[in-house]
Amino acid sequence: EPEVTQTPSHQVTQMGQEVILRCVPISNHLYFYWYRQILGQKVEFLVSFYNNEISEKSEIFDDQFSVERPDGSNFTLKIRSTKLEDSAMYFCASSRDGYGYTFGSGTRLTVV
């Protein structure tokens, strides 16, 4: 069964450093998303991406965040200057039709 692949599975970074989280969506999917889940809390929407541009973003997705689809297969989330409160599981998801998403296994980001 096709799956969404995320790397790395765990990243530890120092506060103020830049991180790039990588995702390979399912190949024939057109809609791409980033969500995050702080430990013990809800899964929260960050951003959606369609047709090579951001289609929707949440209040969390401020100027410190950016997304890119640098080629036909990868989808990345960059956090420019990490804060302690950015520590969370970050999930990439993709969808063929914009309805049922397939999520990746996530990247656990720890900011120290």
Place this chain on the structure above:
Amino acid sequence: QKEVEQDPGPLSVPEGAIVSLNCTYSNSAFQYFMWYRQYSRKGPELLMYTYSSGNKEDGRFTAQVDKSSKYISLFIRDSQPSDSATYLCAMTYSSASKIIFGSGTRLSIRP
């Protein structure tokens, strides 16, 4: 009032029991309703999605949506220990819109 409310549990039932999981929501604009299963430290896995009101069945799982009451349910028949996970309800307004998740109900099936 929270947009999507879900009892966090934990809910513990014996193997073979019928499990009922529920969510309520406040925004009548939601049109698409989903149930995800999440194992510890894994991403959510889509179980079912339905459009508008009605029932949908898939194997041991049945999803119900009552838009008039703003209430959705997931029933699991013949529950198995492998069904032990956190179940997340989720909903959205339209195609490709952001999904709003409930906080999840932790379910444990006792052998």
